[in-house]
Every structure is written in C-alpha cells, then in structure tokens.
Amino acid sequence: xxxxxxCENYPGERRVALVPAIIPNLTKAGLEVVIExxxxxxxxxxxxxYSAKGGKILPxxxxxFRAADIVVQVLCYGSNDRTGQADLPHFRPNxxxxxxxxxxxxxxxxxxIAACGVTxxxxxxxxxxxxxxxxxxxxxLAGYKAAVLAADTLPRIFxxxxxxxxxxxxxxxxxxxxxxxxxxxxxxxxxxGAVVSAYDVRPAAKEQVLSLGARFVELPIEAKDAQxxxxxxxxxxxxxxxxQRELLGDxxxxxxIVITAAVIPGxxxxxxxxxxxxxxxxxxxxxxDLAAERGGNCELTRGGETIVEHGxxxxxxFNLASTVPYHASQMYARNLTAFLLNLVKDGNLQFxxxxxxxxxxxxxxxxxxxxxxxxxxxGLPELAAESKGA
Amino acid sequence: xxxxxxCENYPGERRVALVPAIIPNLTKAGLEVVIExxxxxxxxxxxxxYSAKGGKILPxxxxxFRAADIVVQVLCYGSNDRTGQADLPHFRPNxxxxxxxxxxxxxxxxxxIAACGVTxxxxxxxxxxxxxxxxxxxxxLAGYKAAVLAADTLPRIFxxxxxxxxxxxxxxxxxxxxxxxxxxxxxxxxxxGAVVSAYDVRPAAKEQVLSLGARFVELPIEAKDAQxxxxxxxxxxxxxxxxQRELLGDxxxxxxIVITAAVIPGxxxxxxxxxxxxxxxxxxxxxxDLAAERGGNCELTRGGETIVEHGxxxxxxFNLASTVPYHASQMYARNLTAFLLNLVKDGNLQFxxxxxxxxxxxxxxxxxxxxxxxxxxxGLPELAAESKGA
Numbered sequence: 001x002x003x004x005x006x007c008e009n010y011p012g013e014r015r016v017a018l019v020p021a022i023i024p025n026l027t028k029a030g031l032e033v034v035i036e037x038x039x040x041x042x043x044x045x046x047x048x049x050y051s052a053k054g055g056k057i058l059p060x061x062x063x064x065f066r067a068a069d070i071v072v073q074v075l076c077y078g079s080n081d082r083t084g085q086a087d088l089p090h091f092r093p094n095x096x097x098x099x100x101x102x103x104x105x106x107x108x109x110x111x112x113i114a115a116c117g118v119t120x121x122x123x124x125x126x127x128x129x130x131x132x133x134x135x136x137x138x139x140x141l142a143g144y145k146a147a148v149l150a151a152d153t154l155p156r157i158f159x160x161x162x163x164x165x166x167x168x169x170x171x172x173x174x175x176x177x178x179x180x181x182x183x184x185x186x187x188x189x190x191x192x193g194a195v196v197s198a199y200d201v202r203p204a205a206k207e208q209v210l211s212l213g214a215r216f217v218e219l220p221i222e223a224k225d226a227q228x229x230x231x232x233x234x235x236x237x238x239x240x241x242x243x244q245r246e247l248l249g250d251x252x253x254x255x256x257i258v259i260t261a262a263v264i265p266g267x268x269x270x271x272x273x274x275x276x277x278x279x280x281x282x283x284x285x286x287x288x289d290l291a292a293e294r295g296g297n298c299e300l301t302r303g304g305e306t307i308v309e310h311g312x313x314x315x316x317x318f319n320l321a322s323t324v325p326y327h328a329s330q331m332y333a334r335n336l337t338a339f340l341l342n343l344v345k346d347g348n349l350q351f352x353x354x355x356x357x358x359x360x361x362x363x364x365x366x367x368x369x370x371x372x373x374x375x376x377x378x379g380l381p382e383l384a385a386e387s388k389g390a
Numbered sequence: 391x392x393x394x395x396x397c398e399n400y401p402g403e404r405r406v407a408l409v410p411a412i413i414p415n416l417t418k419a420g421l422e423v424v425i426e427x428x429x430x431x432x433x434x435x436x437x438x439x440y441s442a443k444g445g446k447i448l449p450x451x452x453x454x455f456r457a458a459d460i461v462v463q464v465l466c467y468g469s470n471d472r473t474g475q476a477d478l479p480h481f482r483p484n485x486x487x488x489x490x491x492x493x494x495x496x497x498x499x500x501x502x503i504a505a506c507g508v509t510x511x512x513x514x515x516x517x518x519x520x521x522x523x524x525x526x527x528x529x530x531l532a533g534y535k536a537a538v539l540a541a542d543t544l545p546r547i548f549x550x551x552x553x554x555x556x557x558x559x560x561x562x563x564x565x566x567x568x569x570x571x572x573x574x575x576x577x578x579x580x581x582x583g584a585v586v587s588a589y590d591v592r593p594a595a596k597e598q599v600l601s602l603g604a605r606f607v608e609l610p611i612e613a614k615d616a617q618x619x620x621x622x623x624x625x626x627x628x629x630x631x632x633x634q635r636e637l638l639g640d641x642x643x644x645x646x647i648v649i650t651a652a653v654i655p656g657x658x659x660x661x662x663x664x665x666x667x668x669x670x671x672x673x674x675x676x677x678x679d680l681a682a683e684r685g686g687n688c689e690l691t692r693g694g695e696t697i698v699e700h701g702x703x704x705x706x707x708f709n710l711a712s713t714v715p716y717h718a719s720q721m722y723a724r725n726l727t728a729f730l731l732n733l734v735k736d737g738n739l740q741f742x743x744x745x746x747x748x749x750x751x752x753x754x755x756x757x758x759x760x761x762x763x764x765x766x767x768x769g770l771p772e773l774a775a776e777s778k779g780a
Contacts, residue, residue: 044672044673131556133554136553136554137555140553144547144549145542145547148538148541152538152539152541154714155713156434156716157534157714159534159578161530163530164521165523165721165724165728166720166724168717188549191549191581192578282434283436324547326546327545331555331558332555338555
C-alpha cells in the first residue's frame with residue numbers, strides 16, 4: 001500500500017503530515033511513502049531528506065492523490081472558506097484519508113467529503129492518552145506557544161529580577177481551563193518566572209495545577225458532572241456560567257496575562273471572560289484565547305486576529321501549533337504512524353469494528369457519515385448495526 | 391528646581407523617563423516634577439497616576455521645556471533621522487538635559503546640541519555597576535527579550551518534552567558576547583529549557599557562563615587585553631576576528647538560535663557571524679542581533695528589520711528594551727533618580743568635577759562638547775583644565 005503526503009493548502013499552515021525520520025517505520029510494515037515536492041519545506045524538512053529515508057518525491061499534487069491508497073494530511077478540507085475543496089475530485093472510493101477533518105465543524109463539508117466515497121479517519125475523534133492522540137500533541141505545543149507569545153507581547157517581563165536599579169516584580173499569569181494546553185501553558189509561564197494561578201471547572205485539575213507549582217483558583221460554585229468519560233470538561237448550564245463569570249472577574253483583573261483554554265468538544269466554547277472583565281484589566285495586559293477557533297472563551301476575541309480593546313491585547317490566533325511546525329510535524333507524524341501501524345496488518349488496511357481506536361475515529365465510509373458521535377452531533381439517525389460494520 | 395518629562399518622540403519608542411512611583415523620592419529632595427500629558431501612556435503609566443504621586447501634568451510640550459530646569463528623556467535628539475530636532479529651540483543655557491544622547495553617534499547632532507548652550511549628561515557614559523547605570527538596565531531587558539523573541543520565532547520549541555508521541559529534543563542556543571545582555575539571554579533561554587552555550591573574547595566571562603548552567607565555547611585563539619578598565623570588551627585586530635570567525639563557524643552551524651551581543655562602546659560592532667556561517671545553519675534557524683544599532687555582529691543583519699536569508703530569520707530590531715516599556719521605564723526612572731539625587735544638593739544642581747559620576751557623564755556645557763572620551767572619539771583637542779572645570 002502507498003501512503004501519500006500532499007502539501008498542506010491552508011493559508012499559514014506550515015506543518016506536514018509525515019517527517020523523514022518516521023518513513024522507515026512505515027516501510028518496515030510494508031507501506032511505501034510518496035510526498036508532494038516541497039511538502040515539508042515550511043516545517044524544516046527538505047525533499048532530499050525524505051528521499052534519503054526511502055520516500056518518493058512526486059512533483060505534481062494530482063500524482064500523489066493518484067498513487068496513494070492512504071492520503072495523510074494535517075488540515076483536511078473542512079473549514080468554511082472552501083480551502084481544499086479543489087482536492088475533492090482527486091478522491092475515489094476505496095481510498096483512505098486520515099487527518100484533522102473537524103468532525104464537529106461545518107455540516108456541509110462533512111457531507112461533501114462523505115459523498116466522494118473516500119473512507120476517512122478523523123484524528124480529533126481518537127480516544128485520549130494514546131500514542132496516537134494528535135489533539136493532545138497539538139494542545140501541548142499550543143499551550144507552550146501561548147505562554148511564549150504572551151511573554152513576547154506583554155510590556156513587562158515575566159521573571160522577578162533583582163538588579164542594581166532595584167527589584168522587578170514577576171509577571172502574573174492566570175490560566176483558565178487546565179487541559180493539556182492549559183497545563184503546558186502553566187509549565188511554560190512558570191519556567192519563565194511568572195507567578196501562575198489556574199482555574200478549571202473539573203476539581204481533578206487542582207492536583208495537577210499544584211504539582212506544577214501554580215496556585216489553584218477556587219470558586220465557591222459546583223459544576224454538575226464536570227468531566228466526561230474521556231476526561232474533557234462537560235458543558236454546564238447558563239446559570240452556572242453566569243455565576244462563574246461573576247466570581248472569575250477579580251482573578252482576571254489581578255493578572256497581567258490570561259490564557260484561556262476551555263474547549264468542549266463539539267460545542268461552542270463557553271464565554272468565561274466578559275468585556276466587563278477585560279475593561280477591569282490593567283492596560284497593557286494580554287489575553288491569549290486558545291478557544292478562538294470555536295468562538296472563544298473571551299467575549300471580545302476575534303477569531304484569527306489580534307486586537308486591542310480597553311488597552312488589553314486579545315490574541316485570537318488559530319492553530320498555534322502550526323507556529324512551531326518542526327516539532328508539531330514530528331509529533332503529528334508519530335501519532336499518525338502509530339495509528340497507521342495499528343490499522344494496517346500484513347500490508348493491508350484491516351478495519352476492525354471491535355477495536356475502539358478504529359471504531360471511534362472512522363468518520364465516513366461508502367458515501368456515508370458513519371461515526372456515531374458525529375451523527376448525533378449532526379442530528380442524523382443511528383445507523384443499523386450491519387451498516388456500521390459493513 | 392523643576393524636572394520636566396516630555397513625551398518621547400522616536401517612532402516606536404514606548405518608554406518614559408520617569409514613572410509615578412519614583413516622584414516622591416524627587417519631591418523629598420526638593421525637586422518638582424512636571425510631565426507632558428500622555429508621556430507614560432504607552433509604558434502603562436497614566437496621567438492620573440502621576441498626579442496622584444505629586445507630579446503636575448502639562449498639556450503642551452513647549453510648557454514642559456519652559457518650566458523645566460532639568461529635562462529628562464529616554465532617547466534625546468541624536469540619531470541620523472533628525473527626530474527630536476524640533477525640540478532644539480526649546481533648550482536654553484543653564485538648562486540641563488539628561489538621557490540617552492548617543493555620544494558616540496552622529497558628530498553633527500552632538501555639535502547642534504552643544505550649540506544650544508544646554509548642559510547635557512549622557513547616561514551612556516555612566517561608570518558601570520552603579521544604581522545609575524541605565525545601559526546595564528536596558529541591556530538586561532534586551533537580553534531577556536532577545537531570548538523570548540527567538541523562542542516566538544523559532545519553528546521549534548525550547549524545552550525537552552517527553553510525551554506519549556515520543557521525546558522532543560531541546561532547542562540549542564548560542565550566545566556570542568557575554569555582557570549584561572548576553573548573560574540575561576543565557577538565563578532566559580535556560581529558563582525556557584534550551585541547551586545553551588556561549589562565547590566571549592574575555593576569559594573572565596567563562597565563570598559567569600558556567601554559573602548559569604551554560605557551556606563555554608573555547609576557541610584556541612588569544613585576544614590581547616580582551617577587557618578594558620570598565621569591563622567592556624576591547625576591539626581586536628582584523629586577523630584576530632578572521633580567525634575567530636573561522637573557528638566560530640562550527641558552533642554557529644550546530645545551533646538553532648544565535649543571539650549576538652558583542653558591542654564595543656564607541657566602535658562599529660565586529661562582524662562575528664558571516665554570510666557563509668548563516669548559509670551553514672539549518673533552515674528555520676534564528677539570529678537575534680543585539681548589536682544591530684552599531685552595524686551588527688552578523689554580516690547579513692539589516693538594522694531595524696527582520697529578514698530571511700538562506701532560510702534563516704535574522705532579527706535586527708533596535709532597542710528591544712522599548713518592547714517591555716513598563717519595566718524598562720521603571721528601571722530607567724530609578725537609574726535617573728539615583729543620578730539626579732546625586733547631582734542635586736539642597737535643591738540645586740551641584741556639579742562636582744571631582745566626582746567620577748559627574749565628570750564622566752557630562753557631555754556638553756556652555757556651548758561646547760566637554761567630555762574627554764567623546765572629544766577623543768570626535769578627534770577634538772583636549773580641553774584646558776580651567777575650561778573643563780569652569
């Protein structure tokens with residue numbers, strides 16, 4: 001079987017789905033790898049390096065799609081701006097596509113992809129804490145980068161310094177939403193010498209926050225079933241969020257930097273930082289909203305943009321992992337490879353309905369959206385058992 | 391006596407010469423402080439805060455100059471682009487100006503300032519390791535910011551991470567020139583988890599480098615009188631620099647980030663990183679050239695700009711301290727205040743030729759450039775003793 005790596009085509013996307021060092025792992029399992037010329041350039045991986053590791057460089061994009069039994073991408077077609085739509089005619093039934101398919105995104109694009117007949121596996125649907133969990137890999141990098149970006153934007157420095165010109169007090173950073181990204185943001189801000197506190201609706205987060213040397217912000221309100229079986233925060237009622245906002249206001253105002261990372265899979269992000277809270281922050285403060293892609297945790301966030309309101313810089317940049325494309329591609333390639341090696345047996349793709357990983361990640365097959373969670377999200381009826389396993 | 395703080399007028403300059411918290415220290419010594427409206431805004435200090443601490447806000451720039459016996463600035467008139475020239479008519483004999491006057495900069499502007507009759511003290515000429523040493527304060531912040539900026543630009547992350555998707559190797563950072571800025575760059579890159587090495591022509595730097603947990607790069611060449619009485623590196627012959635470049639090439643190529651901070655007061659910065667060395671770096675690497683203002687330590691640096699050559703991003707931004715204006719202004723205000731309190735006795739400016747601090751920093755008086763070091767730099771004859779002390 002042949003695995004194909006086209007160039008990414010989203011504006012500003014610098015990652016690549018596979019890196020040269022990983023190719024021998026695939027070759028050993030009987031898979032060949034073809035790469036569109038220049039696919040790794042922006043991530044720092046040159047065509048020659050792919051060739052040296054046994055990959056085959058193809059000059060034309062269409063050739064990659066023609067040759068590949070399995071196409072691997074970072075960002076697949078699936079946003080509202082139609083980027084990648086031109087690739088749809090390249091797909092054929094019995095071909096497989098693996099990548100970020102944004103299964104809880106635009107309904108229309110999901111149907112368009114399904115209609116190509118291509119079998120798709122969405123990495124966002126991967127069960128967690130696996131060597132294949134690309135969402136966690138990218139969140140780790142986004143959390144790191146959020147803290148670095150904040151440090152680069154703040155008109156103050158992070159560490160406490162004692163100099164001949166007196167003492168400089170350390171920066172104060174608040175992290176809201178302590179998932180993988182939030183934890184890495186805490187660790188990075190701490191590394192840089194800031195005083196860090198963090199808040200999460202899940203009580204389980206407290207221990208992790210404390211273990212990183214940060215303070216846990218306790219609000220005297222209780223969330224119902226704060227955590228789902230996958231370890232993600234669950235959505236709460238509007239009354240809960242209203243009370244939470246009221247109590248969070250003081251914590252926000254007391255910090256120079258607020259990094260929000262409260263994302264609920266398949267849902268619009270809850271607004272945790274209101275415009276009133278932003279107005280109470282010291283001018284020059286910085287908010288990095290890692291939930292910007294799903295509407296943002298800050299009321300004033302503009303997706304994909306950096307704006308200044310009430311003297312506060314609000315960074316709503318999407319896809320921070322793509323700004324460290326070298327390591328993001330390396331981690332993603334490892335995640336993908338672990339997944340492919342799980343999926344491919346004896347040189348053939350062997351889908352196994354009984355395997356949680358296969359079952360949870362399968363998104364479309366035979367012209368249909370088959371994933372149970374996604375069908376529920378789209379309001380589609382449950383599929384009959386024989387259709388799912390077909 | 392009245393101390394006046396005008397708005398800074400260099401494009402992009404966000405610092406301010408005095409901050410509200412320092413005003414009471416001046417008031418206690420019998421000095422009043424007047425501030426041009428909005429002078430502290432970009433640094434994060436509001437007019438109301440100045441008023442609350444006893445400062446007087448004046449709406450017009452000209453009023454500040456009219457009222458002030460001592461004008462304090464960050465960047466005084468003195469660059470080639472004529473910014474600040476419009477202030478020259480405001481100055482009068484028996485008025486004093488303290489700030490960054492770039493005494494080893496453009497000859498013409500120095501003569502123009504002298505011709506105003508204003509008495510000027512240049513903070514760059516301050517003897518080192520004093521609470522008044524603004525050059526060290528700003529270098530500390532520039533070194534911190536260089537590392538943060540590099541981290542924000544690099545397509546990799548700095549720390550080593552061990553994740554479910556395997557291990558990420560740490561970033562490799564080389565610091566060339568280990569003065570105050572270089573040391574802070576080492577400390578900051580280390581905080582972020584990078585593997586750091588450093589090189590300096592002064593053997594005395596080795597111990598400092600090691601104490602920060604970095605490796606010292608030893609080149610088998612010897613510098614003559616590597617350090618002057620003030621602790622700054624001295625200029626070496628062209629043959630020395632040629633050999634140094636030859637040996638540094640491997641160290642440069644082995645790192646993802648090179649931060650250069652080899653500045654020699656009053657001289658053009660030595661070229662330490664040639665274009666051939668840049669070409670040998672891995673694409674995606676980053677150079678931050680803290681010597682950009684004096685020609686740069688990297689041959690390809692373009693002053694004030696960020697460029698990409700051979701896939702390497704070369705940052706030649708001037709004045710990095712101004713990007714953390716809150717703390718830069720705080721430190722600078724403390725430096726200035728310590729200096730003013732040293733200069734003012736019983737509510738009057740008391741110049742004392744015998745005081746090293748007074749003597750070394752005095753730049754112009756009675757229409758003349760009087761500083762011995764600067765006269766030497768400009769090729770002017772030594773002043774007669776009676777003229778100096780007049």
